[in-house]
Amino acid sequence: MVPVAAFECDERKLYGVQHHPEVMHSTHGQQVLEHFLYRGAGLEPTWTTSNVVEESVAAIREQVGTKRAICGLSGGVDSAVAAALVQKAIGDQLTCVYVDHGLMRKGESEQVEKDFVAATGVQLKVVEAEERFLSALAGVSDPEEKRKIIGREFIRVFEQAQAELVAEAGAAGEDVEFLVQGTLYPDVVESGGGTGTANIKSHHNVGGLPDDIEFQLVEPLRRLFKDEVRMVGQELGLPDEIVHRQPFPGPGLGIRIVGEVNKERLDLLREADAIAREELTAAGLDRDIWQCPVVLLADVRSVGVQGDGRTYGHPIVLRPVSSEDAMTADWSRLPYDVLSRISTRITNEVDQVNRVVLDITSKPPGTIEWE
């Protein structure tokens, strides 16, 4: 971390550094970089969230003009912040679409439908599609099959909503030409840096948005990293639950039920997951863990004893992990008393669950999600 050489060059000093000051755990890494940029290279620290917001708003207005735009909201940070920025720039020229597939966690649809709308004033079209998704998933337990079905249904539903909006706007003599995407800088790098009219991130869990769409993209987060996106979200006054949401897969709880997915099982899992999240938050652990999938082993039963009787119920798995980038992960060493509270509450409060187990596998070999 110590500078190993300093050259005179163009009246400014260039410092050579021996290792990776940008990596979060490098001691004094931040200081070394600040020194290099502000003193060595003579740059000014002008990056502030309010500058970023101002500049993005101006750029979006310039790009979209008087046309209309749409944006799919997933409940995740990226699309929420992207939508909030675009809303700030062009107001009611933007319409957001939220597909409620019935696979969200407890309270998440309300966060999008009520809290996000209240914080931003955005126009939102909600598509209630729970029944459609659940009937498409009926009888399916293979994980890949589930993902495909959810992705396929999502695209169909989204396309339909999109077509309706385009038709409504057309009837009013307006054009919908833009689609807002929450593409971040790492996505840009990953996909080779190109820009243009579509090729939406192809690694999407949900299957992504349709790739034959004829919209121009508005991607206000293209130059930001995740932590910067959260800062911008905060600056825009978005609810904490959205800004600090941990990663959650597009197919939602559909891939956290090992076995067939149905409403009853989803409700059980929603309860168990809500308890785990509540206790982790109460213990102040949200920022220490990367995410904590809660999984229902619907195809497994074990014997238990609750009250006066014998039970034959399902196990719930807790999968708390620590990670920097989700490529590798380690299981989080959560305090025993926190684990104990979660276990006691889940077995007491969630019907048909008589056992809570902890997943202590790192990634690799185990993935973060079970399916």
Ligand SMILES: Nc1ncnc2c1ncn2[C@@H]1O[C@H](COP(=O)(O)OP(=O)(O)OP(=O)(O)O)[C@@H](O)[C@H]1O
């Ligand atoms: N339920 C949904 N309703 C409407 N749009 C959605 C929904 N789920 C996903 N999308 C759209 O598809 C994009 C990709 O979905 P994915 O779940 O992979 O998101 P992501 O890349 O993790 O970003 P985010 O943080 O926005 O969720 C989202 O950014 C959003 O625009």
